[in-house]
Amino acid sequence: MANNLLEGKRGIISGALDENSIAWKVALKAKEQGASFVLTNAPIALRMGAINKLAEQCNAEIIPADATSVEDIENLFSKSTEVLGGKLDFVLHSIGMSPNVRKGKDYGDLNYDWMLKSMDISAISFHKMMAVAEKQDAMNEWGSILALSYIAAQRTFPDYSDMAQAKAMLESIARSYGERFARLKNVRVNTISQSPTMTTAGSGVGGFDVFMDYADKMSPLGNASADACADYCVSMFSDLTRMVTMQNLMHDGGFSSSGITERLVEQLKK
Numbered sequence: 001m002a003n004n005l006l007e008g009k010r011g012i013i014s015g016a017l018d019e020n021s022i023a024w025k026v027a028l029k030a031k032e033q034g035a036s037f038v039l040t041n042a043p044i045a046l047r048m049g050a051i052n053k054l055a056e057q058c059n060a061e062i063i064p065a066d067a068t069s070v071e072d073i074e075n076l077f078s079k080s081t082e083v084l085g086g087k088l089d090f091v092l093h094s095i096g097m098s099p100n101v102r103k104g105k106d107y108g109d110l111n112y113d114w115m116l117k118s119m120d121i122s123a124i125s126f127h128k129m130m131a132v133a134e135k136q137d138a139m140n141e142w143g144s145i146l147a148l149s150y151i152a153a154q155r156t157f158p159d160y161s162d163m164a165q166a167k168a169m170l171e172s173i174a175r176s177y178g179e180r181f182a183r184l185k186n187v188r189v190n191t192i193s194q195s196p197t198m199t200t201a202g203s204g205v206g207g208f209d210v211f212m213d214y215a216d217k218m219s220p221l222g223n224a225s226a227d228a229c230a231d232y233c234v235s236m237f238s239d240l241t242r243m244v245t246m247q248n249l250m251h252d253g254g255f256s257s258s259g260i261t262e263r264l265v266e267q268l269k270k
């Protein structure tokens with residue numbers, strides 16, 4: 001479905017680790033819609049090498065950056081505008097990691113240094129990216145900046161642990177920086193709150209497959225796939241959504257508005 005929605009647009013796409021990554025699908029769809037962009041990920045993730053295949057497919061350069069390092073982000077933005085030949089129209093923040101989740105820490109026994117790391121990687125990095133973009137005047141007027149969130153920011157899902165706090169902060173940063181960037185450059189800033197999706201980050205959460213099944217049955221349209229999420233990201237990068245900003249946009253097949261569904265009742269009756 002190539003409509004050239006992103007013809008002539010330049011951007012940065014972070015977080016493509018492997019073919020399952022949401023960012024991987026966004027890159028493919030953005031390419032299909034005529035965008036040119038730079039891919040980025042943490043140096044340690046780049047060593048896995050899968051991203052080279054995507055870079056080749058998208059004719060994109062890879063610029064390593066640890067999203068917690070302002071220096072790396074400065075280098076990312078200045079090199080990106082150089083490589084792409086102008087200011088940016090879109091940025092995707094598709095980054096999340098909690099050492100507490102990864103190492104199976106109980107919520108009542110969190111390692112607080114790790115908790116700070118979760119916040120830094122998964123939320124504050126979004127602020128860092130936008131602050132660098134602002135200081136370098138790297139965004140074009142009416143550009144679009146997006147991060148990926150999850151409904152654990154609003155409701156409790158026990159195994160999501162401190163990532164719930166990270167997502168709440170991420171969404172709050174989108175509102176605060178959204179106001180600022182709108183005023184400065186008419187740039188819009190939003191988060192997309194995506195259904196549970198089978199990726200490396202997703203499957204790190206305990207009981208994930210059971211939970212995916214529950215979410216699917218609680219969503220009248222079923223779980224939104226990574227591909228569908230990529231379509232939504234593309235529409236948010238396009239000129240068709242110029243007046244949408246400071247929003248947390250639910251992309252969840254109706255999960256967030258459902259009390260219960262017939263499919264779930266049927267299952268519970270068994």
Ligand SMILES: NC(=O)c1ccc[n+]([C@@H]2O[C@H](COP(=O)([O-])OP(=O)(O)OC[C@H]3O[C@@H](n4cnc5c(N)ncnc54)[C@H](O)[C@@H]3O)[C@@H](O)[C@H]2O)c1
Nearest residue numbers: 015017021022042045067095096148196197199200201202
């Ligand atoms: N999978 C889900 O169920 C789900 C649901 C809602 C939201 N999300 C969010 O979507 C985003 C993308 O995750 P995904 O599901 O595609 O999984 P993923 O594991 O493919 O992507 C996460 C990415 O974060 C990167 N990353 C981690 N630490 C980093 C650092 N210090 N610097 C730079 N990059 C770093 C990883 O290398 C990886 O590419 C995350 O924000 C995640 O929380 C995922």
